[in-house]
Amino acid sequence: xxxxxxxxxxxxxxxxxxxAVLMPFLSHRIFNWQPQxxxxxxxINTIKKGNTYNMCNSLLCKKCKLLFLDMRFDxxxxxxxxxxxxxxxYSRIRNLYENNYNYRTNFLSKKLPHLKKVESFILKYTNKIxxxxxxxxxxxxxxxxxxxxxxxxxxxxxxxxxxMKGTNKISFEKIFTKKFDLIICSHVLEHVSxxxxxxxxxxxxxxxxxxxxxxxxxxxxxxxxxxxxxLNNKKHWHEHINFFSKASIESMLIKxxxxxxxxxxxxxxxxxxxxxxxxxxxxxxx
Ligand SMILES: [Zn+2]
Numbered sequence: 001x002x003x004x005x006x007x008x009x010x011x012x013x014x015x016x017x018x019x020a021v022l023m024p025f026l027s028h029r030i031f032n033w034q035p036q037x038x039x040x041x042x043x044i045n046t047i048k049k050g051n052t053y054n055m056c057n058s059l060l061c062k063k064c065k066l067l068f069l070d071m072r073f074d075x076x077x078x079x080x081x082x083x084x085x086x087x088x089x090y091s092r093i094r095n096l097y098e099n100n101y102n103y104r105t106n107f108l109s110k111k112l113p114h115l116k117k118v119e120s121f122i123l124k125y126t127n128k129i130x131x132x133x134x135x136x137x138x139x140x141x142x143x144x145x146x147x148x149x150x151x152x153x154x155x156x157x158x159x160x161x162x163x164m165k166g167t168n169k170i171s172f173e174k175i176f177t178k179k180f181d182l183i184i185c186s187h188v189l190e191h192v193s194x195x196x197x198x199x200x201x202x203x204x205x206x207x208x209x210x211x212x213x214x215x216x217x218x219x220x221x222x223x224x225x226x227x228x229x230x231l232n233n234k235k236h237w238h239e240h241i242n243f244f245s246k247a248s249i250e251s252m253l254i255k256x257x258x259x260x261x262x263x264x265x266x267x268x269x270x271x272x273x274x275x276x277x278x279x280x281x282x283x284x285x286x
Contacts (some may be wrong), residue, residue, distance in 0.1 A: 136188035
C-alpha cells in the first residue's frame with residue numbers, strides 16, 4: 001500500500017486532505033486489522049481510551065476535482081479484498097460490520113436495470129459488435145450484448161469466477177492475441193488504485209477501430225460544489241476508492257492517449273435508489 005502524493009487521474013500534486021476512516025470491512029479483509037476497544041488492560045498511559053478504527057485521508061484534486069482515498073492498495077491487497085467477490089468468506093466478514101449486507105447482495109446480484117440503455121447508447125455510435133471484451137465483467141451478469149446471437153462476448157476478471165452461458169472466459173495473456181470491436185470496462189475504475197495503469201493495458205488490447213465503453217458511478221456527494229464542504233462530507237471509504245468528476249474522466253483519458261467521443265450522465269432509477277452513472281465512449285487517439 002502506498003499513500004498517494006498526486007492525483008491518480010490527472011497527475012496534479014495540488015491536493016487537499018481531510019481525515020476519514022477506512023471502513024472496518026476493508027481493513028479486516030485486506031490487512032486483518034480489526035477495530036478494537038482500548039481499555040486500561042492495554043496499559044498504554046499516553047493515549048486515550050476508546051474505539052480504534054483505521055484512519056486515512058480523503059484527498060481532493062484541486063485541478064480535476066477527483067475525490068479519492070489516499071491509500072493506494074497494491075495488487076496483492078486488492079486481490080485479498082476481491083477474492084471470491086461476494087462469495088462466502090467475503091460475505092461472512094462483511095456481515096460482521098454491515099447488518100444490511102444480505103439485502104445488498106441480493107440487490108447487487110440482480111441485473112443492472114439500465115442494461116438496455118447501455119446497449120442503445122453504444123449502438124448510436126457503432127453497430128459493429130461482433131467480438132466484445134468485458135474487462136472486469138465478473139460472471140457476465142451485466143455484460144451488454146451477450147444475448148445477441150452474432151456477438152462473441154469474452155470476459156476477463158481478476159476474481160476468476162465462472163462466467164454465464166453465452167460468454168467466454170479469457171486469460172490476461174490471451175486478450176492481446178484477439179481483435180475486439182468493443183471493450184467494456186464497467187464499474188471497475190472506481191475500485192482500482194491506478195486507473196491510468198488499467199487504461200494503459202486496455203489501450204494495448206485495442207486497435208484503431210476498437211471502441212471503449214467505460215461506466216462508473218456519479219456519486220451523489222459529488223454534487224457538492226464547495227471543495228472544503230465536499231471533503232468534510234467524505235468521512236469514510238469503502239470499496240469505491242475513486243469518486244469521479246467529469247473533468248477527472250476527461251483528463252484521465254487525455255493522459256492515456258484516448259480520444260473522447262461522448263461523455264454522458266445517465267440516471268438509472270429503480271425502485272430503491274436514484275443513482276446516476278457516467279457513460280464514456282472513447283477510441284485510441286492514434
Ligand atoms: Zn486531478
